[in-house]
Amino acid sequence: MILNVWKTQQLGIKTIEHLSMVFIALLIIIFIGISIGIFLYNRRNLSDVVLNILNVIETIPELVLLVILMPFLGIGFRPTIVASILYSILPVARNTYVGLTQVDQQYLESARAMGLAEKEILWHVRIPLALPLIAAGVRIAIVFTMGVVTLGGLIAAGGLGGPIQTGIHLYDKNIIIITGLWIGILAVMVDSIGSWIEKRLNRRYGYD
């Protein structure tokens, strides 16, 4: 039964499609998120406004965000990636910003005493020490992106959301159970990898 569904619904190819969309979205999210975090660190008076705007975007239901982008971006791959990005920038940007601003005073003082300039302190002290927190933000972003990409199946983006929709339309319980559980397992696996990376960074750069 499992093999049958796996074959007819091409779950193998869909999984690759799914994960590659998540991966592309994540690369962009990490890049934009960290850049916004560093930007806000340099312009702290803007941080409240920007983080609040990102926060509001995050309360919008995922599917609604996807379909609102349709008039501008059409259907399929592009709105899915853009929605994932809009949705997941907040955790990365906020954690980067918080990580950069909350570096323990003792490290900053020793860096200054060594004669490092503020810019050098940013790159050699603040960013490394913020890495565990940034990783935690990326991990949240992974969870969000998995969710949005799954929904992308509803607007013809491919990935594993498509077979679920097919299953619901045909009321085919086998397809629904197998694809649904597979997405669940995949999400938990990807999240565990994220959690492992976060732990390693914490051991390397964490405070305690």
Place this chain on the structure above:
Amino acid sequence: MIDINIILNAVGEHLFLAYSALFISIILAIPLAILSLYNRYLASVLLVLANLVQAIPSFAVVAIVVPLLGIGFKPAIFAIILRIILPLFKNTFTGLKDVDFIYIDSARGIGLNKMEILRHIRFPHAFPAIFAGIKFSAVIANSVAILTSLIGAGGLGELIFEGLTNFNIPKVLTGAIPAMIIAILLDVSFSLIEKRISLEN
């Protein structure tokens, strides 16, 4: 254009679906958290489960409910509860548990029993955390309630899905824009209440 009554109707259905599920989840999560406070085994199982389930996309949760309960309003409520009950539990539990031991010790010292400590010490201290959990869950409930239209629960999502099948973008937007406004209003009002609570404490 689409009749305004249809939209209002859909808004009503949507709100009813999302908030009855939220209400039931709160009623279930708080006793669970209290039980876990006195049963370490239950607590650790539920916490592990809460962390795992958080990673699973809402769409998969909604889909898995179909083979179990079929389609319609009740399975939709069940799906939303599945999605939000564990985060609610987690926040309530950590809120109740992380009360500074000094308070509990002094409460014991003046002779309060377990129930009284729970009522007069733990709950007042946990209230901000519980409220943060409710806010988070309300946002998720709002989001999942859109998805459950796919399994025949009606509401704003139905307008979106009908529009998607005919590629009728205006119809999609008549479902999407009210949903977006509800989400933003929700967030703003919850944040205002939250501010007030933190001022009082």
